[in-house]
Amino acid sequence: MYVVELRKTLRRPRTWVLVGLLAAFAILPVAVLAISGGGNGGGPTFFDLIRETGLAAPLAVMLFIQPVVLPLGVSLLAGEAIALEASGGTLRYLLVRPVGRVRLVVTKYAAVMTLLLAAMAWVLAVAMVAGGIAYGLHPLPTLSGATLGTGTALGRIAAAGLYLVTQVAGLAAIGLFCSTLTESAIGAGAITLLVSIASQILDALSQVAVIHPYLPSHEWLAFADLFRSPVAWTGIEHGLWLALGYTVVFVGLSLLAFTRKDVTS
Amino acid sequence: MLYGFLGPNGAGKTTTIRMVLGLVFPNGGEVELLGRPVFGPSGEREAALRKVGALVEEPGFWRYLSGRKNLEYFARAAGPAEDRSARLARVDEVLRRVDLQEAAGKRVKAYSQGMRQRLGIALALLGDPRILVLDEPTNGLDPQGMREVRTLLRSLADDGTTVFVSSHLLAEVEAMCDEVGVLAHGRLVAEGPPSKLRAASERLRIEVDDLARARAVLGGIRGVVSDGDAPASGPGTIRVRLADGVGPAAVNAALVSGGVAVSALAPEHDSLEDVFVSLVQGEDAPR
Missing domain, CATH: 3.30.70 (Alpha-Beta Plaits)
Known part of the structure; x- marks a missing residue:
């Protein structure tokens, strides 16, 4: 079932449209700098660093996609995981094939996470290649002033990408749960995106600071801590626990809901 | 044997079929399929379902995949390895049985309703089932296609498969089935060979x-x-x-x-x- 899921995705025309769009997005920061001739500096963290080393390009891209594009992609993929099979009429044929209900939910979640990981790797790789071609892969200055050798920096970038994917695992589980409740893939995706936006808004309001440490999006930006020396682990550790918590709870709820659901689609 | 399951709209035909297949849960009572409880341990249900082919309401396919790929992916989606390879090996045969071998490479998106219906029957046949459960199998077919499907079901039944067909087309059931059950308001109100049901009148x-x-x-x-x-x-x-x-x-x-x-x-x-x-x-x- 897992392999079938991935093969299905590869054969879907939409997948390749998204691959192209993501590549365009990944090239964006480098392209902006190249076209504007570099300008006189400024811009978000990592962005102005790109002129010093292309290694900063994947980091700038991570910052760019983190607030909207990433949650949008997660919501889309997780929201349609089961709802799209339901509305397309294939869910009942999978269940009578028979694919066990627990297996179906777990496999769908694994496939969504795999695709997110692949998408992240693709975006970072494209950004890095673009940055490298335009500005070279020179050692990366860290946020605390030290410098990371190219090899170390590559390792940290991979770790940062991996970390960001773990950070949306909780959101993906929420999307999966929504997807078990409805036949509308768009609806499930929209609710998931709303959850993500609400979490980010609340995270920005100091009046509710007391709940900040429990918001799913609270530690998404902690990937940047990998580029301090020494690495600041507190945020990352907290982020991993948060993600684990949301994942366990919402995959659990998905299983609970789906194993009891009357499949009438 | 070919069993016809008749009832007016809303009588509960499809719900009954869904319940037998474990898709919806009963409020009470038990369902047994090939001697195994459907709502007992999931292993029992799955063992029974592997011997059942089903078409529930409309066929459902991944529209961006070809007919053949759809069958292959369903074959690969579950089951022990030998079950998967047995199904994969039957793809060509079932496509031929429903006369779709020429359109097998086309995307399901491009299929007519009748072609989708025949692909749905092909999917139901893929596992060489002992019981074939078909909900309105001649839906969307032209008269020629209907006759072909009836002939196909008849020959399957003669080869020892139990074919369970729901229909609202009485003439079809009368002409085709060995045994008829009539469902009204979720209850079986009559059962017997069509001739016996008619003899009463x-x-x-x-x-x-x-x-x-x-x-x-x-x-x-x-x-x-x-x-x-x-x-x-x-x-x-x-x-x-x-x-x-x-x-x-x-x-x-x-x-x-x-x-x-x-x-x-x-x-x-x-x-x-x-x-x-x-x-x-x-x-x-x-x-």
Whole structure:
């Protein structure tokens, strides 16, 4: 079932449209700098660093996609995981094939996470290649002033990408749960995106600071801590626990809901 | 055996089928499929379902994949390795059986409704099932396709597969099935071979020159029951029900010797449709 899921995705025309769009997005920061001739500096963290080393390009891209594009992609993929099979009429044929209900939910979640990981790797790789071609892969200055050798920096970038994917695992589980409740893939995706936006808004309001440490999006930006020396682990550790918590709870709820659901689609 | 599952819209045919397949849960009671409980341990249900092929309402496919890929992906989606490879090995055969081998490489998106329906039947056949459960299998097919499907189902049934077909097309069920179950308001109200269901309604239509005299004669024959009230006299038509052992010839002879001129005498029976309507209405009556 897992392999079938991935093969299905590869054969879907939409997948390749998204691959192209993501590549365009990944090239964006480098392209902006190249076209504007570099300008006189400024811009978000990592962005102005790109002129010093292309290694900063994947980091700038991570910052760019983190607030909207990433949650949008997660919501889309997780929201349609089961709802799209339901509305397309294939869910009942999978269940009578028979694919066990627990297996179906777990496999769908694994496939969504795999695709997110692949998408992240693709975006970072494209950004890095673009940055490298335009500005070279020179050692990366860290946020605390030290410098990371190219090899170390590559390792940290991979770790940062991996970390960001773990950070949306909780959101993906929420999307999966929504997807078990409805036949509308768009609806499930929209609710998931709303959850993500609400979490980010609340995270920005100091009046509710007391709940900040429990918001799913609270530690998404902690990937940047990998580029301090020494690495600041507190945020990352907290982020991993948060993600684990949301994942366990919402995959659990998905299983609970789906194993009891009357499949009438 | 070919079993026809008849019922008006909303009678619960599809719900029953979904329940048998474990898609919806019953409020009470148990369902057994091939001797295994459907709502017991999931291993039992899955073992039974592997021997069942099903088409529930419309067929459902990944529209961006070809017909062949759809079958292959369903084959690969579950089951022990030998079950998967057995299904994969049957892809060509089932495509041929539903006459889709030429369109197998086209995306399902481009299929006509009839082609999708046939692909749905192909999917149901993929696991070489012992029981084939088909919900309205001739939906969307042209007359030629309908006949092909009926022939296919007949030959499967003759080869030992139990074919369970739900339908609202009485003529289809009557022509095709060995056994019919009639469902109304979620309850099985009649079951038996189509001929037996119909036999309950066999009648004799008699045209006579004098209804009053005919009635008197018929009243004297045991095993003959007149249907309804006819006008008192003059020419007209009478319908009577005959008990076992009373033949039309005896009725004719009795009428003629009683001085009634018989101008026509013909057996008449309700279509299965009438039987069906009366069964379903009978179920309605106490409400």
